Amino acid sequence: MKEGLPDYDDVLEAAARIQGHVHRTAVMQSTELSRRLGADVHFKCENLQKVGAFKARGALNAVYALDDAHVRAGVATHSSGNHAAALARAASLRGVPAYIVMPSNAPAVKKEAVIGYGGQVIECEPTLAAREAAAAALVERTGASLVHPYDDPWVIAGQGTATLEYSEQASRPDVLLVPVGGGGLLSGTALAARARWPGTRVVGVEPLGADDAARSFRSGLLQTGDAPATIADGLRGALSQRTFALIRAHVDDIVTVREDSIMAAMLLVWRFLKVVIEPSAAVPVAALLEGYAASASVGVVLSGGNIDFTVLPALLAGRQG
């Protein structure tokens, strides 16, 4: 690791570190789904991963990379998504406390998930400023180590282990498609793919309504996202300097997709692959639906399967209308 930027060796170390605590998830395919997407598609099913998302990997690597003296005081984050549950689980496995700062209006199911893995939820006002202040106060009070959802070299290296594993399970695709929000999965994936599958194009896919990564990639300047608007709630984060640097160095392209394609892609995967994915995981599939990578052999990392089923009827009804 150089200047806080992880490399392929860090991915290999991460894989050794988290082994036994994560599933070796299946790589699946469906003839009919490939036909409908116009490409020969394999899916690395991280929706079937522990906590229902690849986030289990990065959080475990970050928690187990801490030395005994530091980790004893616990770990903390401010996230209401899959990283929160993943960090709570990782801390519980290592036998240390996890403090998760969440806005007071976060859905009950998300709080329950964290508590179910033994984490402690600290509520704050639903603003970014309040969230950061609460996290800082918490770290001050407890001495816990902050583990950022993506702006963390161990988290990034951990996310890369999904593709390392994938490369042992299937043959090299022409194109590897990965969703991009904060860029942790995309940059980790690129580190692994560059080493294991030279020649494969590594491409990030982003909702048009949260396209800061695509704009940053095209302009070469880190852009901030203002008020991201997308159903893909896992992809509303913005790149950090760290993930942007890795992406500029190792990623071939970032493309965007429409909201209607995301919903259609999600339902196609449910229908033909028979696995449940969340909207964020459908984003790379949406690119194929829109004609990207036609006729190529394509690998897709299905990032997660955590759906809020209470809002599902409304989502589906919206799709019908």
Next chain:
Amino acid sequence: MKEGLPDYDDVLEAAARIQGHVHRTAVMQSTELSRRLGADVHFKCENLQKVGAFKARGALNAVYALDDAHVRAGVATHSSGNHAAALARAASLRGVPAYIVMPSNAPAVKKEAVIGYGGQVIECEPTLAAREAAAAALVERTGASLVHPYDDPWVIAGQGTATLEYSEQASRPDVLLVPVGGGGLLSGTALAARARWPGTRVVGVEPLGADDAARSFRSGLLQTGDAPATIADGLRGALSQRTFALIRAHVDDIVTVREDSIMAAMLLVWRFLKVVIEPSAAVPVAALLEGYAASASVGVVLSGGNIDFTVLPALLAGRQG
């Protein structure tokens, strides 16, 4: 095989016959789902099988068991469910025609599935009499062999291969739960479980609104189902003399579940196991939700994952109401 009743040797023969044409489907579990169901549950995921259902097994075994002279004229059935698609696929693999009689009001997606596998759809009036007459006329005209969805010894033996495979993948459960409609899966499962897992209780689960098998089992007399009313469309069939005889000989119990439990169970599996199952597959899970087999180690055969997504919003809305 004695008097048209398959035995364990027929299941072993079926496994050899269909090998390479079916997936070895995963056995999955979820800690949180087990907790919510109050039992230690493993799921044999036949929803991830070819054509999205265990029916791929029985149809293949029946088609490949026919000798060359007979099979050349093709195979036929009257079914609009998973068996129709499974038979079309099996016939296509053997290079012979498949004729599928379907009521004119069958959903377009079901016709498309059959046609997608190379089958020929023959439409008829939507009555049982018209269906049987059309099938008889078809067999007369083409010389095709009728392959019944469940009242067929090779179909039954084929369905048993799911549990044969399952017994190689996981340790013996106390209880094995299987949905029951016509009884093909339940009787085939029992043949395999008796031989591979002596001591395991083999239990059929049936919707209360289509409880002919439970009534037959209790009374010892084959009962007909009148106007089955259940969302579990794969379980509306009634036992045949053949499946009833096998079930009486090898099955320990048949229990019934409520419609609301079936929908709740389906959503729990989607949410925590992250795989898509159809309502019929949720029926055994519904029994656990209702408190059956509490604290036991339980195996469940998830029978299929073919959902009509166009009606899903209505189903989910109904569940909310």
